[in-house]
Amino acid sequence: MTDGENGSVYHIAIAVKNLEEAEKLYTKAVGLKVTHRETVEDQGVKAVMLKPESKEGTAIELLEPTNDNSPISKFIEKKGEGIHHICFYVDDLEASLKVLKDEGMRLIDEEPRIGADNMKVAFVHPKSFNGVLVELAEIKKD
Ligand code: CO
Numbered sequence: 057m058t059d060g061e062n063g064s065v066y067h068i069a070i071a072v073k074n075l076e077e078a079e080k081l082y083t084k085a086v087g088l089k090v091t092h093r094e095t096v097e098d099q100g101v102k103a104v105m106l107k108p109e110s111k112e113g114t115a116i117e118l119l120e121p122t123n124d125n126s127p128i129s130k131f132i133e134k135k136g137e138g139i140h141h142i143c144f145y146v147d148d149l150e151a152s153l154k155v156l157k158d159e160g161m162r163l164i165d166e167e168p169r170i171g172a173d174n175m176k177v178a179f180v181h182p183k184s185f186n187g188v189l190v191e192l193a194e195i196k197k198d
Contacts, residue, residue, distance in 0.1 A: 060145040060195060061145065061195070062145060062146055062147045062195070063144060063145065063146070064114075064144070064145050065114045065142060065143070065144060065145075066114070066115060066143040066144060066145050066193050067105065067114060067115035067116060067117045067142075067143045068114065068115075068116055068117070068139060068141075068142055068143075069116075069117040069118075069119055069139070069140045069141045069142070069143065069191075070116065070117070070118055070119065070137070070138065070139055070140060071119050071120075071121075071128050071131050071132050071137055071138060071139075071140040072118050072119065072120050072137050073120065073132060073137060074120065075102055075104060075118055075120035078118045078120075079104055079106070079118060082106050082116055082118070083106065087108070087109070088106035088107060088108060088116060089106060089107060089108070089109055089111075090104055090105070090106055091105050091106065091107045091111065091115070092104070092105040092172060092173055093105075094172050095122065097122065099126070099127070100121055100122045100123045100125060100126025100127065100128065100129070101119055101120070101121065101122060101126060101127075101128055102119070102120045102121075102122050103117055103118065103119050103120075103172060104117070104118045105117050105172065105173070106118070117143070117172075119140055128140070140189060141179070141188070141189035141190065141191050142188060142189075142190060142191070143177070143190075143191035143192070143193050144190065144191070144192055144193070145193055145194075145195050146192045146193070146194055146195070147194070147195055148194065149168045149176050149177070149178060149192055149193075149194040150168065152178075152192055153165075153166070153167070153168070153178055153192075156180060156184070161180060161181070161184035161185075162180070162181035162183050162184045163178065163179075163180055163181065163184075164178070164179035164180065164181050165177075165178035165179050168194065171191075171193065175193045175194060175196065176193070176194040177191055177192065177193045177194070178191070178192050179191050179192075180192065
């Protein structure tokens with residue numbers, strides 16, 4: 057289930073060392089509910105998505121590395137645990153990527169790929185977004 061409108065924040069992703077502990081914090085102390093779990097071995101990431109009870113509003117995505125070569129391991133090594141990326145909903149991902157390319161922005165994904173929850177997503181390099189790793193996710197139309 058997805059919601060949101062063009063430009064609204066879909067989720068804020070946080071790199072954590074211990075997913076179980078972090079999950080407890082966000083469910084017990086903040087009251088969020090787990091909506092999705094996924095391990096993406098080839099990216100070395102174990103992810104949990106949490107949302108408010110109504111399933112509306114901004115989600116929190118917790119990311120734990122599954123091995124030392126994971127980009128999440130590298131992130132935690134360099135910066136410690138913390139906010140890893142912000143994901144925005146967009147109406148038309150191809151169109152957004154084209155705008156960014158035309159502006160000479162650095163893209164991590166030149167083409168959309170399938171991310172969590174079968175959504176079309178693409179990452180933009182933090183160098184092109186004021187130091188913030190930005191993920192764009194296309195709003196599902198069905
Ligand atoms: Co994300």
